Amino acid sequence: MTMAGPFALRRLGFRRAPLVRLASVPVNPELQGRVFAPTDPYLVGREKVREFSRAVFATNPINHDPAAAVSAGYRDIVAPPTFAVVVQESTLAQLLAVPDAGIDFSRIVHGEQRFSYSRPIVAGDELTATLSVTSIKTLGANAMVTAESSIVDATGSHVVTASSTLVVRGDA
């Protein structure tokens, strides 16, 4: 997903924002609690896992070699812990596409990220993500949106929840 870097938090005056601001809240508060339609299934490819692993310096054989993964007890090679962001990305695109969200793409910075796993993602998984907006908080002119993407496999079993807190800058 495309977002300004965290540096923008300070550069855009995040810390200096007034404590109370009634007008120009940058996000529609009615988004809180909204649950989106599940995404189309994402098939985790073995080469994609290897490509992502190389990009994050994941050199463990379990990330690359099916035989090593199987001997460690997995069905196929295991994706690095942050790989779920690839699947999560399409849900955040859903959020940004909501016409009445009021979220201006160019005003977003990534504040926090978390992944909570029930089991690791392995090659061959067919994953579907469902986005919920769990919290919208206003902090001065800015809004903090917490979006949770619950990712399940083809049997419907939970694999990982990817949670992002996005800071949406209001009018300065």
Place this chain on the structure above:
Amino acid sequence: MSTPTTPRLDALEIGQVVADADYRISRDGLVRYAGASGDFNPIHYRDDVAEAVGLPGVLAHGMLTMGIAVQSVVDWLGDPGRIVDYGVRFTRPVVVDPIEGAGIAVVAKVGALDPDAGEARIDLTVTAHGGTVLGKAQVRVSLR
């Protein structure tokens, strides 16, 4: 599946350093991560765009820094599937010089032990250019 090299939960102590690693991010690495992740925001590879939006330079993807930092813990564990929870706050950007790149230093310490769950919490200190770049970076690992 536990192997002879899997760290033992009962041998860990709070505050113990379990990993101390240095990584170097290059501009090539940013392009590689852009392709692997699908995040093609040009502030991560174009100096002109970074400058136009007022940034001090091309920045590493926060998710790349997050992804690299946890590898120190994975290497200690010997198994990427033992990470059960991983969260960070993005507190400061990592500027990546076109020639020198950027160094990332990671120190991983035992923050908490949960023998009932067979899990440990590992706390990461992640610095670049002398400053902390990830806040509250915590990894929960299964050692069963």
